[in-house]
Amino acid sequence: MSESDARPAETFAEAEDALLSRWPETRLEPSLDRIRAFTELLGDPQRSYRSVHLTGTNGKTSTARMVDALLRAHELRTGRFTSPHVEKMSERISIDGEPLDDEAFVRAFNDVAPYTHLVDTAEPYPLSFFETVVGMAYAAFADAPVDVAVVEVGMGGAWDATNVIDADVAVVTPIAIDHTSYLGTTAVAIAQEKAGIIKEGATAVLAEQTVEVAEVLLRRAAEVGATVVREGIEFGVLNRVPAVGGQSVSFRGLRGQYDEVFLPLYGAHQAQNAATALAAVEALIGGDGPLADEVVREAFAAATSPGRLEIIRRSPTIVLDAAHNPAGAEATAAALDDSFRFDPLIGVIGVMGDKDAEGLLAAFEPHLAHVVITQNSTARSMSADELAATAAEIYGEERVTVAPRLADAIDIAAGLAEADSGDALSSGAVIVTGSVVTVGEARLLLGGRK
Numbered sequence: 001m002s003e004s005d006a007r008p009a010e011t012f013a014e015a016e017d018a019l020l021s022r023w024p025e026t027r028l029e030p031s032l033d034r035i036r037a038f039t040e041l042l043g044d045p046q047r048s049y050r051s052v053h054l055t056g057t058n059g060k061t062s063t064a065r066m067v068d069a070l071l072r073a074h075e076l077r078t079g080r081f082t083s084p085h086v087e088k089m090s091e092r093i094s095i096d097g098e099p100l101d102d103e104a105f106v107r108a109f110n111d112v113a114p115y116t117h118l119v120d121t122a123e124p125y126p127l128s129f130f131e132t133v134v135g136m137a138y139a140a141f142a143d144a145p146v147d148v149a150v151v152e153v154g155m156g157g158a159w160d161a162t163n164v165i166d167a168d169v170a171v172v173t174p175i176a177i178d179h180t181s182y183l184g185t186t187a188v189a190i191a192q193e194k195a196g197i198i199k200e201g202a203t204a205v206l207a208e209q210t211v212e213v214a215e216v217l218l219r220r221a222a223e224v225g226a227t228v229v230r231e232g233i234e235f236g237v238l239n240r241v242p243a244v245g246g247q248s249v250s251f252r253g254l255r256g257q258y259d260e261v262f263l264p265l266y267g268a269h270q271a272q273n274a275a276t277a278l279a280a281v282e283a284l285i286g287g288d289g290p291l292a293d294e295v296v297r298e299a300f301a302a303a304t305s306p307g308r309l310e311i312i313r314r315s316p317t318i319v320l321d322a323a324h325n326p327a328g329a330e331a332t333a334a335a336l337d338d339s340f341r342f343d344p345l346i347g348v349i350g351v352m353g354d355k356d357a358e359g360l361l362a363a364f365e366p367h368l369a370h371v372v373i374t375q376n377s378t379a380r381s382m383s384a385d386e387l388a389a390t391a392a393e394i395y396g397e398e399r400v401t402v403a404p405r406l407a408d409a410i411d412i413a414a415g416l417a418e419a420d421s422g423d424a425l426s427s428g429a430v431i432v433t434g435s436v437v438t439v440g441e442a443r444l445l446l447g448g449r450k
Contacts, residue, residue, distance in 0.1 A: 008110045012102040015109035016089055023128035025084070030159040034123050035131045039164050041115040042135060045142030046165045049079070051149040052280050053165055055157045055194040056173025056207065058328045059273045062265070062305040063173055064152045066277035071148050072097055073299035074285065079141030079149040081134070081162065086307045086322070086440040093137045095144050108140040130154050134161040148284065158196025169284050170198045170226070171205045171276060175213045176327035188212050195220035203227045203283040205235075207276045227283075229254055231272065235279040240271045242339045249300075251275050254282040256290025263300050266309040267335025274300060307439040309335055312446045316417040317342065317429035318410070320443055322436040324351065326359030332433065333367045342429035344369030346413040349391070350406065350438035353382040360434060361387075361394050368431075370416055372401045374409035376438045406441055 009015035039046060052067050054060045061082045068080045077096060085091040090105040100108060112135050120126040127135075134154075141149050151167070153160040175191050191213040198204045204221045206214065208231045221228045229235060238250040238257070246264035249271045251257065263274055282291060307322045309332065323332040336345065347368040351357045361371070373388040375381040384404040391400045403409035410432065417428030432442040 008113065009106050012090070012105055015106050018109070018113070019089070019129050019132055022126065022132060025128070025130045025154060027128065028155075029125050029128075032159055032161070032164060034119055034125065034127050035134060035161040035164050037123060038112075038115060038119045038127060038131060038135045039138060041118060042112060042139050043142075046138040046149070048142045049146050049149050050284065051151055051165050051167040052169045052171060052284060053151050053153070053162065053167035053197045054171040054173065055153045055160075055197050056171070057176040057190070057325065058323075058331065059173040059207070059269060059276075060152045062270060062308055063171060063273040063277050063280075064150050065305055066274055066300070066303050067171070067280050068094070068097060068150045069299040069303055070277060070281040070291075070296070071150070071284075073295045074281075074291075076147040077144065079137065079144060079146040080151075081137040081149065082152045083130070083133075083154050084436050086436060087443055089133075092133060093140055095140065095146065100140065104140070108136045108143075111139055111143070112136050128161075131161045134164075138165070153194075153197065156190075156196075157194035159193075160197075163197055166199045167197065167202060169203050169205060169280050171207075171280050172197075172209070172217055173207045173273065173276065174327070175209055176325065188216055191216040192220075198224060198226050200224045201226065203229065205276060205280045205283060206230045207272060208232055208236075229279055229283065231276060231279075235275055235282075237268075237271045237275050240268065242266075247271060247339070249274060251278055253278050253290060255288065258290065258293065258296050261297055261300050263303060265303055265305055266339040267331060268338065269331040269335065270305070270308070274303070307436065307443060309339075310443075312443060316414050316427065318414065318446060319429060319431045320439045320446075321431060321433045322439045323360065323433050324355055324435050326356055326363050329360045329363035329433070332431075333364055336367055336431070340429070342427065344417060344428050346416045346428065346430050347371040348374055348406075348409045348413045348430060348432040348438075348442070349387070349434040350374040350376050350384070350409075351382050351387060351434040352378075352380050352437070354380070355382075355435070357382060357387055357434075358390050358394070361391050364433070365394050368395075368399075370399050370401065370413075371395055372403055372409045372413045372416075374403050374406050374438070376406060376435060376441050378437055381435070381437070406438065407445055410442060410445065 080094040323329045388402045413430040
């Protein structure tokens with residue numbers, strides 16, 4: 001890249017275009033060399049604030065958002081980095097709970113742009129899209145300045161670009177099998193990669209894991225001298241009851257008990273994410289007694305997680321959920337049974353070509369009366385015809401409709417949900433799922449950002 005390529009962007013579209021011209025997130029060269037060189041040129045901004053680093057297979061973004069909310073409720077200034085975005089690239093970088101607006105995003109891009117070509121020319125491979133956005137986030141957080149950064153890995157852990165940060169608290173949400181072409185084909189191999197975010201002297205907050213995965217994480221913590229706290233042992237969910245608009249949850253925290261806290265998110269998995277977030281904040285803030293009860297209640301009452309069992313429309317109800325692997329689909333399906341009485345429930349499903357589509361479809365099958373198979377607008381999307389062939393084997397051809405255009409698929413599903421609803425105590429609904437991209441595109445179609 002030449003000096004002229006680093007000219008300042010004047011609009012959000014120009015910054016976005018410049019970023020998208022780089023290696024995509026799906027093209028990886030496992031090394032921290034480029035991001036280290038980049039952040040060094042930027043003055044190592046990631047060393048200027050405390051941080052919570054999150055990895056795992058499912059639940060990272062929801063947990064990160066709840067950690068962020070709890071920290072802000074303690075009047076700490078936060079930076080949050082999450083990925084992928086649901087609707088707009090600037091969602092990835094938030095300060096004080098709000099995504100950067102267009103002007104701030106352009107400013108963040110222009111602040112780092114002069115240094116990108118220096119790394120491109122000095123390293124064997126150019127900076128990727130993801131590495132560049134990580135640099136933007138870390139620099140923007142230092143510039144704000146924030147007290148604490150809440151950082152979600154892009155993929156994996158050890159060689160993820162975010163891992164140039166040495167976090168005070170490392171959070172590992174449940175690990176399952178996903179991204180097998182990059183991370184390995186077993187949960188143990190994936191755990192070995194994700195364990196790389198646990199650093200010397202940190203506190204490792206571990207969500208419930210299988211025995212084999214837990215052994216990998218505990219071994220890593222022992223090697224680096226990290227303190228370990230585990231869901232189900234040092235912290236966890238004591239009780240949860242579905243409630244209107246979410247659930248009421250009692251938590252055992254690291255420093256006390258928090259009873260009947262309202263959480264406006266659905267499903268046992270979100271209660272567990274909340275317990276993990278609470279333990280992470282207790283670990284970061286330190287002290288002896290429990291966090292102030294009213295602060296915890298305020299933070300959780302304001303919790304949101306777009307595209308995660310999010311009701312976007314009524315009559316018929318349309319729910320968006322970004323489940324994109326079998327473990328995520330199982331958690332979503334359990335939450336639907338737990339929190340709603342939808343009859344019939346019609347699925348609109350579009351997945352990426354590199355995902356376990358068969359496993360995801362099978363996890364939803366007992367819960368869906370009919371499935372409308374579609375695809376999203378990206379080149380990585382599995383074709384509707386290919387996905388439909390798999391669906392037909394699992395659901396039977398009579399329960400499968402194909403509609404390659406997402407807008408058509410939603411219309412067909414809404415019609416089916418309304419036509420077949422016969423139970424006076426329940427009503428038909430639609431769930432759009434299978435991919436964060438599919439959900440993001442549906443969210444725009446159905447009214448967009450709130």
